[in-house]
Amino acid sequence: MRKTDGFTGTGALVRLALRRDRIRIPVWVVSVVGLLYFSAASQPGLYQTQEQIDAYGRMVTQSSATVAIAGPVTGLDSLRGIVMYETYLTVISAVSILAVLMMSRHTRAEEESGRTELLRATEVGRHAGAAAALIATSGTCLLIGAGMALVLPATPLTLADSLVYGAAMSALGIFMAALTLCFAQVFVHSRSVSGAGLAAFLVFYLVRAIGDVRDDATVWFTPIGWAQATRVPTEDRLWPVLLPLLGSVLLLAVAVRLAERRDFGAGLLPSRSGPARASRLLSGPVGLAWRQQRGALLAWSVALGLCGALIGTLGTSMQDMVRDNPALADYLASTQAGSVIDAYQATFALIMTLAIAGYAIWAAGRVLTEEGEGRTELVIAGPVGRVRSVVSDLVVAGGGVLVLLVVAGFSSGASYAAVVGDRAQGLRILVAPLIYFPAIAVLLGVLLLAYGWAPHWTWVGWLVLAFEVVIGWLGGVLGLPDWIYQFSVFDRAPRYPAEDLSAAPLLAMGAGAALLLSVGLVGFRRRDLR
Amino acid sequence: MDAAISVSGLVKRFGRFTALDRLDLKVEVGEVHGFLGPNGSGKSTTIRVLLGLLRADAGQVRVLGRDPWRDAVRLHRHLAYVPGEVSLWPNLTGGEVIDLLARMRGGVDEGRRADLLERFELDPTKQCRSYSKGNRQKVALVAALSADVELLLLDEPTAGLDPIMEAEFQEVAREEVARGRTILLSSHILAEVESLCGRVSIIRDGRTVSAGRLRDLRGLSRTSVTVRLQRQDELGDVPGLRVLDVVDGEIRAEVDSDRIGAVMALFAERGIESLVVHPATLEELFLRNYDDPGGVKHGVPTRPGLPA
Known part of the structure; x- marks a missing residue:
């Protein structure tokens, strides 16, 4: 040779x-x-x-x-x-x-x-x-x-x-x-x-x-x-x-x-064997969805926890900057000192939340992968209804999103409180990411709407997310026209703690999400399984 | 008693493509029904309609007396399914998948589960991503067979199994029927269908081209004869006899089943040196139904209503 x-x-x-x-x-x-x-x-x-x-x-x-x-x-x-x-x-x-x-x-x-x-x-x-x-x-x-x-x-x-x-x-x-x-x-x-x-x-x-x-x-x-x-x-x-x-x-x-x-198909590390019996938890579609998502959820929790901690400790550098820089301190004093720090923290809350929205689309998007691979067929060929099967996946995905929002809020809030010693502000930071839950639910609604009626179009979920990222992350940098913001759900959520909390937009988003999800489920009940 | 499955005039279209074109199928309670057809003829599509995974465009479909589309969940409590292409969750072990599917159906029959695992020689501790096609098939089989159900829908369940496992499957299938269960078996392994099934339905291009008892289908067909005669003269034009070839004085021929007596008498007159007679094999039935592109010409006519 x-x-x-x-x-x-x-x-x-x-x-x-x-x-x-x-x-x-x-x-x-x-x-x-x-x-x-x-x-x-x-x-x-x-x-x-x-x-x-x-x-x-x-x-x-x-x-x-x-x-x-x-x-x-x-x-x-x-x-x-x-x-x-x-x-x-x-x-x-x-x-x-x-x-x-x-x-x-x-x-x-x-x-x-x-x-x-x-x-x-x-x-x-x-x-x-x-x-x-x-x-x-x-x-x-x-x-x-x-x-x-x-x-x-x-x-x-x-x-x-x-x-x-x-x-x-x-x-x-x-x-x-x-x-x-x-x-x-x-x-x-x-x-x-x-x-x-x-x-x-x-x-x-x-x-x-x-x-x-x-x-x-x-x-x-x-x-x-x-x-x-x-x-x-x-x-x-x-x-x-x-x-x-x-x-x-x-x-x-x-x-x-x-x-x-090594041999073809083999690695240098052997694959492990697992349990011969399923645990109690793995008894239905919810348990199955949890098994599929728990690894990623853990990894995301750790990553967001670290991220949040880093962002929280940046609070000190903001404090230091104000202390060391009389000019900046004067400037902040003239424009309501708290609000700059609030704006800074509201921005980070938004950035972390957009990342979590990515997790949400991934986790809920699994319904499509599962169907494409022919595994949904195995589940709903048993006495599990279509709606129950999809809702199980969504509940676990939504639960995961809530966990991540709490982790993001807690890690940045707690680290801020620990470093700066300002517990009230820490608490406000803790709440900030959670406010975006209805907005993420709307994204999931869009995804499910596509899944139910036109499964080839579920990438729209990612497209909407990409739009939100561009608006939320780079909107200011790119200098986009104002009218574009009215299409962004994330922009409609109050930028807490920089802005005051108001329930109306959150309730409206929640209702919109519920509507999208229901219409999507109706579509999924009516269509052929692929 | 009502039929376990009764389908008539089933039509299923995917866009412009007509996958099922007025398909008929009747499966009686307690039988193993063979479901045959070439690749792409619509067998899997039919089974997925029977499961309520696909929605029929036209026709009547009843499974265990229910409408599979409207009543899917309640129906599924009484049936189990093995897909043709088994895809499992790569990060679960085979044992976990079996338990999961069983629990979703109401519970695990421990004795049955252990027995089947042993008989199919399946290691339940391996992760599904490392199973071969045959082993994935076994996982789906164990999950389906250990369920306490009335009807089993098996879509080419033995496609990836070795001959020993294949024999084991036939054994288990017979036990299932003895316990009063009904099996719809789609398969390409004709020996398996011949040994298990009392009745078969053969479909082609989404239409039933032949259905009935295997015995009756054979009766309607020709019998194969291999004969060596002392005197071969004047055999040319015998009604009901079709000579295929003559090699070294050995005649291979087909005889219409209703003319067999007359033909035998003719042979006897000429002095039989050796004689082998066998009924049409399923393979011959099958090929006769497929090999001509026009559909049902010289095969057995469609008779969904043949006495069972």
Whole structure:
């Protein structure tokens, strides 16, 4: 056997991967680059004078919490620095998540489904599938980098900034892809592979946060630190881009070694056996839905808990800022001091709640997956009615959403109260996310309406969520016209604690959600099971 | 007593495609009814209509005396189903799925569950994502067979099973019928249908092309004969006899069932050296119904009303 035999057929498999992802790849590239462009291009409008720019720089470098979140960015005395600081976190997350999910989808998921077996029985080498996946994923990361280099010079960033920024992000994506390839050799199931990849990203992020706060060499142990070492926009160093690329080559060698040690379809870690009997809890559709969702709910609770705690402790930096900055203190005093902190906390409550809405759509959207996989059939072929089956899934999803809202509120409220010593304010923060429950219920209603009447259209649920994210998260930054806000349910909820609580919009949303859900259920009762 | 399943004139369309085109089906209480048809002929669609998963566009459908669309939940208390393509929850073990499905139907019959697990040699501690197709099928079979129900709807239940398990399934199916249950068995394994089923319905392009007792269907068909004669002359034009081929003096032929006596007499006159006679196999019935694109030409005519 020649050495290259293992890679026979790689070209054909790359074409297959591109054919399968002919929609996904452009969507990813355009949304990442587009989001980045709009966010970067809007900064000059927000910080028009040098004083405003300096105030911004002081604000983010003063507290260790802000440094922990997005790291020290150099050159905060200019708009270029602000652009970097504002966009950095979004791009590294997007590129890393893309690389992990795409690799897992094209390697282990394919192997698990048995499709790889079909291909491997033809004239295709052992490593061809992995190589093709890596080429397609790396290519997508390079496209994002190229897109950045192309559009960012139209923002405050220079051409050199854009080139190095794009190169660093592409290299980070390629590194994450190579790492995921190693995980794909170790774990048998694609969910474990993508889970391990995303966990690795979180670890890299945390290590970077620790390194940045301590301001020491720890940052060199994480690929995110390598990307930061390019020091855009002050120095625009290109050599740190080599680090993730070298790392990728090493990881590839490891992946090849691992792949040669394992059987097809097997991993290096065996899959565990489980209980022979179902627990009491697993006796009906509710128990079944709980079993399907509990893992994700736990992971989300932990993540949101950490997030909330971080946001809560930022409260101190707000306090510090007011104390250390007489000018700012005067400003706050002139515009009702409390309201700025309230506005800040209301904004974070909204951001966390939008993330929780993503969980809601995922959890409720499982009804569609279950039906497509033919598992709903097994349940409702028993004496379980259609409505009961779907409502069980929804109740568990809705319960999960409530739990997450409480976790988000509690972690940010309690940490704020603990750090600042202001219990009343902590309590108000605790309540803030819960106010969005009716809004999330409306999103679920839209999803179920589509599910009941036109199951091919359930992606509308995600579309509505994307709209809400753009409005809620970036609305101010993008400078969208006012009329667009009236279509946003999240915008209709009172921005507590910045605004006063009022029951009327919440009740109206609740009623709307109930109506949508009922109409959706009627549709599901009437239609054929797919 | 009412039939367990009675379907007449069932029509089901998916957009412009007509999946079921005036299909008839009658399954009596206490029988194993074979449900045959080529791929894509509408067997699974029919079963899913019987379960109330799909809504009939026209026709009468009664299962255990109920309308499966309107009365699905109450009906399902009395039946169990094994889908053709078994998909299970990847993160549950086989044992958990069996318990879950049983509990949703009212409870687990512990003795029956243990007995079936042993007979089908199924390891209930494995996660469903690591089961092979055959093992997933076994999970669905154990769940369905351990349920205390009147009617079993089995859609190609043995497609992934090995011959030993297949034999075990036939054994269990016979026990079920002996206990008074009714089985609708869709299958491509004709030997299985021949050994289990008293009556069959053969469908094609969503229409019943042949139905009745296996014995009667055979009677309506031709008998296969392989014969070696001392004198072969003048065999050419015998009414009711169709010679297929002659190899080394051995004649393979088909005889119309009502002419068999006359043909045998003719053979006897010419001195029989060896003779093998067997009735039409299900396979021959089956192929005869399918191999010509025009539908029912020289096969058995549609007779849903044949005496059972």
